[in-house]
Amino acid sequence: MNLKVLFxxxxxxLDDLQxxxxxxxxxxxxxxxxxxxxxxxxxxxxxxxxxAYSTVYSGQDYLNYRHANLSFYNLTILxxxxxxxxxxxxxxxxxxxxxxxKKTNQNIWNSQSKRLIINLLIxxxxxxxxxxILIGKGLIGIIAPFTLIFYGLGLINASKYTLSEIRSLxxxxxxxxxxxxxxxxxxxxxxxxxxxVLHIVYGIVMYxxxxx
Amino acid sequence: xxxxxxxxxxxxxxxxxxxxxxxLMVNDALNFNSLKxxxxxxxxxxxSHIKALDKQQYLSIKKEFLNNKPHTQYSVTQAGRDAFxxxxxxxxxxxxx
Numbered sequence: 001m002n003l004k005v006l007f008x009x010x011x012x013x014l015d016d017l018q019x020x021x022x023x024x025x026x027x028x029x030x031x032x033x034x035x036x037x038x039x040x041x042x043x044x045x046x047x048x049x050x051x052a053y054s055t056v057y058s059g060q061d062y063l064n065y066r067h068a069n070l071s072f073y074n075l076t077i078l079x080x081x082x083x084x085x086x087x088x089x090x091x092x093x094x095x096x097x098x099x100x101x102k103k104t105n106q107n108i109w110n111s112q113s114k115r116l117i118i119n120l121l122i123x124x125x126x127x128x129x130x131x132x133i134l135i136g137k138g139l140i141g142i143i144a145p146f147t148l149i150f151y152g153l154g155l156i157n158a159s160k161y162t163l164s165e166i167r168s169l170x171x172x173x174x175x176x177x178x179x180x181x182x183x184x185x186x187x188x189x190x191x192x193x194x195x196x197v198l199h200i201v202y203g204i205v206m207y208x209x210x211x212x
Numbered sequence: 213x214x215x216x217x218x219x220x221x222x223x224x225x226x227x228x229x230x231x232x233x234x235x236l237m238v239n240d241a242l243n244f245n246s247l248k249x250x251x252x253x254x255x256x257x258x259x260s261h262i263k264a265l266d267k268q269q270y271l272s273i274k275k276e277f278l279n280n281k282p283h284t285q286y287s288v289t290q291a292g293r294d295a296f297x298x299x300x301x302x303x304x305x306x307x308x309x
Contacts, residue, residue, distance in 0.1 A: 010307060017307075027239055028238040
């Protein structure tokens with residue numbers, strides 16, 4: 001075989017390998033997840049954490065030992081804040097992912113995104129139910145770290161079906177959650193770190209890597 | 213060198229057939245429309261390549277009816293899986309030389 005022919009053959013098979021990889025990824029992973037979704041979720045979590053913080057610690061001296069005020073009234077406000085953060089994150093996430101899906105030519109509601117959502121929701125719904133039970137039993141302090149842990153487990157479970165960075169994001173959420181279980185008083189700060197700062201950082205990194 | 217060339221599978225020389233196999237290797241099963249959307253090919257083109265792969269017994273085709281509409285699911289057989297793995301290994305060997 002002469003050298004030029006050999007080189008062209010090799011190029012053809014290199015292209016084949018590239019095609020195989022692209023199709024495997026496109027058919028098994030939801031690649032349209034936008035980094036901007038993470039940024040929006042992070043910002044709304046930080047706003048939510050700030051509102052929650054001012055609700056439970058309102059009217060208290062910053063220097064003294066602070067007591068979290070968890071009256072029924074405050075719990076109702078906290079619950080509304082949580083729902084608000086959740087809705088903003090979901091709507092923002094869908095919006096930016098829809099924008100990106102136009103570029104990647106991947107339908108936003110396809111078998112990949114369904115699989116992603118189902119696998120995210122199994123640990124997440126489990127965590128949600130467990131947390132509601134714990135609230136009912138008055139174990140409020142453990143809620144923030146538990147949401148981090150179950151969310152992290154959900155991300156790890158879902159990471160097989162989307163961009164691979166989601167896996168390490170999940171690991172870090174779990175780590176923050178475990179720290180939060182030990183240091184209950186820092187629950188809200190760790191929650192803001194996990195749902196707020198980590199989302200923003202990962203969102204920007206992923207945006208730069210896949211979309212910029 | 214001669215052995216490697218023998219391991220390269222003629223059935224996978226075509227881009228569409230390579231695409232069908234790649235997608236089915238990482239999915240339990242896919243239907244006709246998902247494959248069509250994924251590979252960006254026409255009905256007729258996809259059907260003819262599916263037929264070719266089926267003839268080699270690399271595909272398993274399951275027809276069922278959903279709401280009275282035919283719904284065909286394609287998956288890869290063990291023979292197809294082996295052949296495709298062998299083909300990729302041959303490409304890797306070839307590129308190493």
